[in-house]
Amino acid sequence: MNNFTPVKIAGFGYSVPETVITNDDLTKLYETSDEWIYTRTGIKERRVVSGNETAIDLGLDAAKKAIEKAGIDVNDIDCIIGAASAPPQLYPTLSATIGAKLGIKDTIPAFDMTAACTGLIYAMQVARGFIQSDIYKTVLIIAADNNSKITDWTDRGTSILFGDGAGAMVMCASDDGVDDILSIKISANGAIGNLIRTGVPSQCCPLVQPADEVASGKIIMDGKEVYKFAVTTVPKYVEECIELSGLSAEEIDYLIPHQANQRIIESIQKRLKYSDDKVVSNIKYYGNTSAASIPIALCEGVEKGKIKLGSTAVLCGFGAGMTWGGAVIRLREGIC
Numbered sequence: 001m002n003n004f005t006p007v008k009i010a011g012f013g014y015s016v017p018e019t020v021i022t023n024d025d026l027t028k029l030y031e032t033s034d035e036w037i038y039t040r041t042g043i044k045e046r047r048v049v050s051g052n053e054t055a056i057d058l059g060l061d062a063a064k065k066a067i068e069k070a071g072i073d074v075n076d077i078d079c080i081i082g083a084a085s086a087p088p089q090l091y092p093t094l095s096a097t098i099g100a101k102l103g104i105k106d107t108i109p110a111f112d113m114t115a116a117c118t119g120l121i122y123a124m125q126v127a128r129g130f131i132q133s134d135i136y137k138t139v140l141i142i143a144a145d146n147n148s149k150i151t152d153w154t155d156r157g158t159s160i161l162f163g164d165g166a167g168a169m170v171m172c173a174s175d176d177g178v179d180d181i182l183s184i185k186i187s188a189n190g191a192i193g194n195l196i197r198t199g200v201p202s203q204c205c206p207l208v209q210p211a212d213e214v215a216s217g218k219i220i221m222d223g224k225e226v227y228k229f230a231v232t233t234v235p236k237y238v239e240e241c242i243e244l245s246g247l248s249a250e251e252i253d254y255l256i257p258h259q260a261n262q263r264i265i266e267s268i269q270k271r272l273k274y275s276d277d278k279v280v281s282n283i284k285y286y287g288n289t290s291a292a293s294i295p296i297a298l299c300e301g302v303e304k305g306k307i308k309l310g311s312t313a314v315l316c317g318f319g320a321g322m323t324w325g326g327a328v329i330r331l332r333e334g335i336c
């Protein structure tokens with residue numbers, strides 16, 4: 001037993017843009033086919049922002065839903081964490097901007113952290129630390145990305161994968177003594193960070209020698225190596241997270257993985273020996289929405305009746321950094 005304050009996962013929300021881009025639509029941009037994309041990735045379509053819409057609009061919508069599900073007042077929130085790898089602006093931060101739009105009092109901390117597609121799990125670990133140690137009681141996490149704004153739409157190896165979306169989550173000090181986080185683990189290896197990278201377009205001071213190369217601001221990825229990394233590292237890591245939770249794999253009701261590639265999801269499923277009804281996948285309709293993919297899959301899974309609440313789930317994420325992480329959590333009734 002420790003003296004940490006137990007953590008309640010109180011609410012989730014998600015939001016995706018209206019605009020759908022199908023695999024067939026992509027054939028207008030380069031030589032590809034629905035069959036090529038679907039068989040290698042499990043993706044049929046993705047959503048993208050259009051016009052003035054950005055991840056901030058999606059994040060705001062998701063945050064409002066999570067707050068409503070959590071049954072809290074916005075002014076109960078005492079910290080906001082943005083988990084954004086592709087926000088529309090570096091600053092002001094996504095978290096502070098959305099906080100202001102929610103009408104939250106202006107003195108609470110709001111900051112963005114980047115762990116790319118593992119962002120939600122990293123943010124959960126940070127929020128958990130704050131709550132356990134009584135620094136903050138109610139933390140709003142917003143994972144919102146407009147990947148389409150940093151996608152190289154001439155590169156058929158990457159632009160088939162990504163989509164836009166947002167997920168939000170409210171975590172707070174538990175009022176009934178039950179801790180909803182049974183285990184959580186996060187990791188990174190910068191030595192293989194170049195496998196997925198996006199440089200910020202920049203310049204040198206005009207009075208000095210210019211840099212050899214200027215970043216395009218677009219995603220550059222070694223798809224084959226990322227795939228190999230994911231199928232070798234992540235399934236074993238998920239098992240370690242489960243072990244840490246004190247539950248067995250069979251005792252956990254659902255696997256809710258980051259939605260990067262259906263074949264990667266299946267490699268984790270195989271390792272855990274889970275039947276299809278325990279595995280949540282909606283990559284077919286949204287592609288890879290970075291840190292938002294887990295809450296989108298969770299909320300949609302509940303909406304569609306695939307996930308019954310009052311259950312447990314193992315979450316796992318991986319992505320640029322390289323970063324990866326996993327968590328075993330309780331899914332209380334009414335959280336989404």
Ligand code: COA
Pocket residue numbers: 031032033036037040041117156157158160161221222223224225226227260261288318319320
């Ligand atoms: N349509 C048709 N052909 C395509 C194509 C497309 N969209 N994209 C690539 N190709 C071609 C390539 O040009 C190559 O042709 P070549 O052999 O004549 O050179 C061939 O198909 C194989 O390309 P390759 O990149 O080796 O394909 P792949 O089997 O590795 O599949 C991914 C590509 C991106 C689907 C796969 O590597 C993947 O999913 N990786 C993981 C990426 C990921 O999940 N990233 C996010 C992590 S958070």
